[in-house]
Amino acid sequence: MDANERREILSAILDTTRECVIVANKDSRVSGWNEAARRAFSPNSSPDGRRISEVLRDLELHEAFGRALNDGLESEIRLEIAGGERKFDVHVSPLDLGEDREAIAFFYETTRLDRLEIVRQEFLSNISHELRTPLTSILAFVETLEDGGIDDEANNRRFLGVIRRNAERMNSLIADILELSQIEAGRVAVEPTAVALGSLVNEIFLALGTKANSREIKLVSRVDPSVRVFADIQRLEQMLVNLIDNAIKFDRTGGVVTVSYENRGSVDVISVSDTGEGILPEHLARIFERFYRVDRARSREMGGTGLGLAIVKHLARLHKGDAAVESALGQGSTFRIELPALAK
Ligand code: ADP
Secondary structure: HHHHHHHHHHHHHOOOOOOEEEOOOOEEEEEEEEEHHHHHHOHHHHHOEHHHHHOOHHHHHHHHHHHHHOOOOEEEEEEEEEHEEEEEEEEEEEOOOOOOEEEEEEEEOOHHHHHHHHHHHHHHHHHHHHHHHHHHHHHHHHHHHOOHHHHOOOOOHHHHHHHHHHHHHHHHHHHHHHHHHHHHOOOOOOOOEEHHHHHHHHHHHHHHHHHHHOOOEEEEOOOOOOOOOEOOOOHHHHHHHHHHHHHHHOOOOOEEEEEEEEEEOEEEEEEOOOOOOOOOOHOOOOOOOOOOOHHHHHHHHHOOOHHHHHHHHHHHHHHOOOEOOOEEOOEEEEEEEEEEEEOO
């Protein structure tokens, strides 16, 4: 096989590779490339024959090609292009096809993985922080009890109460985190059936009635008894409990929480509205993110984990639907669950 044949085979293989690949000759000019590399690094013109340093201005990459061409050495480097928007692990090694040694570089894009890694780290650090807060409180009150508080008859039960509340908080946090990770790992299957929405809403109102009463909040269902939606009943209940519970929590004293239903062609929309203070536009866009809370201290005080809406969104998407929110400051918020409608 002569050098040309070898080059043709190489070129055919490179074209089947999804990773970007560039070959440089002894003058550090591009002598081979694949379509992925052209698109990523030289979108407007052919890279053929151009200097590597022109196609990709990166000193480390330039040196890695130098080491491969001059010393026959392999290198691994990190490369960022477009101002850090795209990131690559690059493997550069010598390539002997013909008379003169060349160098070949494989670019493994890590942009997406890097982003996921950041999300994962943020999540972990959020979890640690969220768990530490109640734990610190528990430890402090245990110490107080140990230091004599246990004999302080006027307060010892109150100390125990604080410990219990914080332990319960940790418990619900862990339950929510586990739930979320189960859903994200695809281990939660939804089994949709035709659900009588009206009775489900009434049951949830019954369960949350005491809480609503304690703040003189009226619970109103505008769902017609004949309405059927196509959903996994337990998961739908979980979504609605989350939304109605939030609506009660964030409504004003004496407010109204209304659940309604509307069919919009191929989509069924279930809305939960409150008459609370509403949510500022800058928060609206992020409110379904895990641990995102408008007022951290207030949410904690009310026993919130900051994960409820993230779970609602995930569950709605598992149904091939979605969750959304609208709000007018001073007038209240409306959270919607959108589900694919039952075929008529
Ligand atoms: P939490 O456990 O804090 O309720 P969620 O994920 O359920 O967590 O909600 C996230 C945040 O969204 C809440 O802390 C609150 O700031 C805001 N929020 C949710 N529902 C409402 C609502 N009906 N009215 C106003 N703000 C709301």
